Amino acid sequence: MNKLIDLIKQCLPSRFRPRRYPVTDDTFELTTFEGDIEQWLQNYPVCQTNVDIYYNLAELFRRRGEFDKAVSIHQAISLAKLEGHEPFKLAIEIAHDYYSAGVLSHAEEMLVGALDEADDHTSRQAFRLWLAILEKEQDWHRAIELIEKHGTPGSGSLRLANLYCQYAIELEQRGDYAESASLLTKAMRIEGCRALFLSGLWQERHGKQVLAFQHYVAVLKNNPLRADLVVLPLQQLALELGRQAELLALFAELYQRQPSVRFVESVIELCRLSHQPVSESWSAAIRQQAHLGRSTIVSRYWLEQNADCSETTLALVDSVLASADLSTTEHYVCAQCGRAVEKLLWQCPQCEAWETIYSSYELKLSSSSTQSL
Numbered sequence: 001m002n003k004l005i006d007l008i009k010q011c012l013p014s015r016f017r018p019r020r021y022p023v024t025d026d027t028f029e030l031t032t033f034e035g036d037i038e039q040w041l042q043n044y045p046v047c048q049t050n051v052d053i054y055y056n057l058a059e060l061f062r063r064r065g066e067f068d069k070a071v072s073i074h075q076a077i078s079l080a081k082l083e084g085h086e087p088f089k090l091a092i093e094i095a096h097d098y099y100s101a102g103v104l105s106h107a108e109e110m111l112v113g114a115l116d117e118a119d120d121h122t123s124r125q126a127f128r129l130w131l132a133i134l135e136k137e138q139d140w141h142r143a144i145e146l147i148e149k150h151g152t153p154g155s156g157s158l159r160l161a162n163l164y165c166q167y168a169i170e171l172e173q174r175g176d177y178a179e180s181a182s183l184l185t186k187a188m189r190i191e192g193c194r195a196l197f198l199s200g201l202w203q204e205r206h207g208k209q210v211l212a213f214q215h216y217v218a219v220l221k222n223n224p225l226r227a228d229l230v231v232l233p234l235q236q237l238a239l240e241l242g243r244q245a246e247l248l249a250l251f252a253e254l255y256q257r258q259p260s261v262r263f264v265e266s267v268i269e270l271c272r273l274s275h276q277p278v279s280e281s282w283s284a285a286i287r288q289q290a291h292l293g294r295s296t297i298v299s300r301y302w303l304e305q306n307a308d309c310s311e312t313t314l315a316l317v318d319s320v321l322a323s324a325d326l327s328t329t330e331h332y333v334c335a336q337c338g339r340a341v342e343k344l345l346w347q348c349p350q351c352e353a354w355e356t357i358y359s360s361y362e363l364k365l366s367s368s369s370t371q372s373l
C-alpha cells in the first residue's frame with residue numbers, strides 16, 4: 001500500500017497532491033491508471049475515502065488536455081451521489097471539461113439545471129461559464145440575453161457594452177441598421193470607448209459628419225490613450241467642417257494628460273492645411289517631440305522651421321527619415337495581462353478582458369507619464 005501511495009505522489013504535481021489516497025489491498029501499475037481510467041474506476045469505485053484523489057486526477061487530466069478522462073471521472077463522482085458533492089457543482093465541472101475540450105454544445109447542456117436551480121454561489125459559477133461559452137461561440141444575441149436575465153447590475157458592464165457592440169456589427173452586416181444603431185446607443189450609455197468609436201464610424205458612413213465628429217471627440221475625452229484610433233479621422237472631419245480651432249483646443253487639453261506625438265503631428269497638419277501659424281505652446285511641444293525622434297512629420301517640420309538647411313540637405317534628411325522606422329505603433333499590448341498582438345483587438349485573446357488592448361506606444365507613454373507625476 002505504501003508503495004502505491006509513493007507511486008501516486010511521484011506522479012502528481014505538488015499542488016495536486018491530496019492528503020488522502022484510495023485504501024485498497026490491490027496494487028496496480030501506474031500505466032494502467034494512465035491508460036484506462038474506465039477500468040480503474042471499475043476496480044476502485046468512487047467513495048468518500050478516495051474521492052479526493054479522483055478530483056485531483058481529473059485536474060491532472062485537464063492539465064494534460066485529456067478532457068474525456070476528466071469527464072469520465074467527474075461523471076463517476078456525480079453518479080456516486082456522495083454527501084457534500086453536489087450534482088450541480090459536478091455538472092459545472094463536467095461543463096468546464098467540455099468547454100476546455102471545445103465541445104461547447106455539451107458544455108451548455110450541462111449548465112441548464114445549475115443556472116436556475118442551484119444555490120446562489122453555484123448558479124453564479126454556471127452563469128460565468130455559460131457566458132464564456134457563448135462568447136467563444138460568438139453567439140452575441142444569447143450572451144446578451146443571458147446577462148440581461150441572470151447578470152447583476154453593474155457587474156461586467158464593460159463586457160455587456162462590448163457584447164452590444166459585437167451584436168450591432170453582426171446586425172449591420174445583415175442589413176438591420178435600425179436595430180444595430182439602437183444597440184450602439186444602449187452600449188454608449190453603459191461604459192467604454194468602443195461603442196462611441198463604432199457610432200462615429202456609423203455616422204460617418206451615413207454622411208452625418210457633425211455627429212461623427214462628436215462621437216470621436218467623446219472617445220478621446222473618455223480615454224486619450226485611444227489617440228491612434230481617432231486623431232486622424234478627427235483631423236479630416238475638422239477640416240471638412242471648419243472646426244480646426246475647436247480641435248486644436250481639445251488636443252491642447254488632452255496633450256496634458258497624454259503627451260502623444262500623434263496630437264503634435266495632427267496639429268502641424270491642421271495648421272498647415274488651414275494656413276494658420278502654429279502657436280507658441282505647440283512650438284515647444286514640437287521641439288521636444290522632434291528631439292525624441294518619434295515622428296517623421298514632426299522632425300521634418302522642426303528642421304524646416306529651425307535649421308538653416310539648404311534644399312539639398314533637406315532632401316537628404318527626407319530620405320533618411322523616410323527609411324528610418326519612426327512608427328509610433330510597433331504592436332498592441334493588453335494593459336491587463338501584457339499579451340502582445342499585431343493589431344488592435346477589442347477582447348484580449350489571453351485574459352479575455354474587453355477593451356484592455358492599446359497601442360504599445362500610447363500605453364508606454366501613459367505609464368511613464370503617470371510614474372513621473
Ligand SMILES: [Zn+2]
Binds near residue numbers: 336350
Ligand atoms: Zn489580456
